[in-house]
Amino acid sequence: MANGNNLTSCNSSILSSSAPSTSGTGISLNTNIREVVNNNDDVVNFLLETKFSRLNYDDKLFIVKLKPRPQMKNLIMKNKGSRGNRGFNNNWYDKYNWLTGSEKRNKLYCWSCLLFSETKQSPWTSGYDDLKHLSESLQKHGNSEQHTHASLKFKLFGKNNIQDSIDSAHVQSILKHNELVKENREIITRLIDMIIYLATQEQAFRGHNESRDSLNQGNFRELASLLSKYDNKFKVFLDESSVFTGLSKTIQNELIESINKVISEIIENEIKMSPFFSWQVDETTDIKVIADLKYL
Numbered sequence: 427m428a429n430g431n432n433l434t435s436c437n438s439s440i441l442s443s444s445a446p447s448t449s450g451t452g453i454s455l456n457t458n459i460r461e462v463v464n465n466n467d468d469v470v471n472f473l474l475e476t477k478f479s480r481l482n483y484d485d486k487l488f489i490v491k492l493k494p495r496p497q498m499k500n501l502i503m504k505n506k507g508s509r510g511n512r513g514f515n516n517n518w519y520d521k522y523n524w525l526t527g528s529e530k531r532n533k534l535y536c537w538s539c540l541l542f543s544e545t546k547q548s549p550w551t552s553g554y555d556d557l558k559h560l561s562e563s564l565q566k567h568g569n570s571e572q573h574t575h576a577s578l579k580f581k582l583f584g585k586n587n588i589q590d591s592i593d594s595a596h597v598q599s600i601l602k603h604n605e606l607v608k609e610n611r612e613i614i615t616r617l618i619d620m621i622i623y624l625a626t627q628e629q630a631f632r633g634h635n636e637s638r639d640s641l642n643q644g645n646f647r648e649l650a651s652l653l654s655k656y657d658n659k660f661k662v663f664l665d666e667s668s669v670f671t672g673l674s675k676t677i678q679n680e681l682i683e684s685i686n687k688v689i690s691e692i693i694e695n696e697i698k699m700s701p702f703f704s705w706q707v708d709e710t711t712d713i714k715v716i717a718d719l720k721y722l
C-alpha cells in the first residue's frame with residue numbers, strides 16, 4: 427500500500443504496540459503482522475500468504491480490528507469504444523463495510539470471509555476484479571450464506587468475556603444447586619433416622635388426629651416436633667416449607683419402602699457372600715384371623 431491512510435479502522439494504540447505475544451498456540455507472527463501494518467504494507471496479501479486460522483489469538487485479535495481500504499488505483503475496467511476506462515470507486519468501501527482489497531494482487535476481497543470463511547470457492551476469498559459486475563456481485567455476496575456465517579464469526583470474535591460471564595453464572599448456579607441438594611439431604615437424613623427409630627422401637631407412625639391443633643399428632647409428627655426444638659435447621663425447614671415437609675403419610679411410606687429396599691439389598695448381598703445360610707419360616711394370624719407366612 428502506498429497511502430498511509432488506507433487502514434481507516436486501525437487503533438493507533440494497537441498499531442504502536444510491539445510487545446511479543448505470550449498466549450495462543452498458533453504460529454507467532456506478532457512482529458511480522460505489526461511490521462506489515464506499520465509499514466503500510468499489503469495486509470490482505472499477507473493474510474493470503476499466511477492463513478488467518480494459523481495465527482495465534484493475539485495476532486487474530488490484532489488483525490480483526492483492521493480493515494484495509496487500499497486505493498486500488500490499478501483496478502480498472504477497460505471499456506471498448508470512446509467511453510474511456512472506469513476505475514474502482516472508493517465509495518464502495520462505505521457502502522459495503524466488509525469490502526477490502528490487495529493492491530499487490532490488484533483484486534478485491536471480503537474482509538469477513540477472508541478471515542473466517544471456511545469455504546474457499548467464492549471469488550470474494552480468492553480475489554474479485556470484475557468491475558463490470560461489481561454491484562451485482564457485492565449484493566449477491568452480502569446476502570450469501572457463506573458471508574452471513576463469516577460475518578457472525580467476525581462480530582463474535584474477541585467477545586470471549588461474554589462467554590466467560592455465562593460460564594461464571596453457570597458455575598454459580600451449579601454451586602447454589604449443589605448447596606441446596608446438600609441441605610435437602612441433611613433434612614432427609616433426619617426423616618430417615620426418625621423412621622428407623624420408630625421402626626426399631628416398633629412404634630406406630632400415624633396418629634388418630636394429625637391436624638395442627640391436635641394434642642397428639644402421632645409418633646412421627648410428634649418426634650419431628652421434638653427434634654425441631656433442638657435442631658434449628660430442621661425447625662426452619664418445617665416452618666418454611668409450604669409444599670414438602672416430609673411429614674405426610676406418602677413421604678413416610680416412600681421412605682419406609684426405600685429403607686426396606688436398601689435393607690433387602692444388604693441381606694441379599696450377605697446371602698450371596700455367605701457359603702451357607704439358614705431360612706426360618708413361621709406363621710401367624712392377623713386380626714381378621716388370616717394366616718400370614720413370615721420368612722426369617
Ligand SMILES: [Zn+2]
Nearest residue numbers: 536538539573
Ligand atoms: Zn463475505
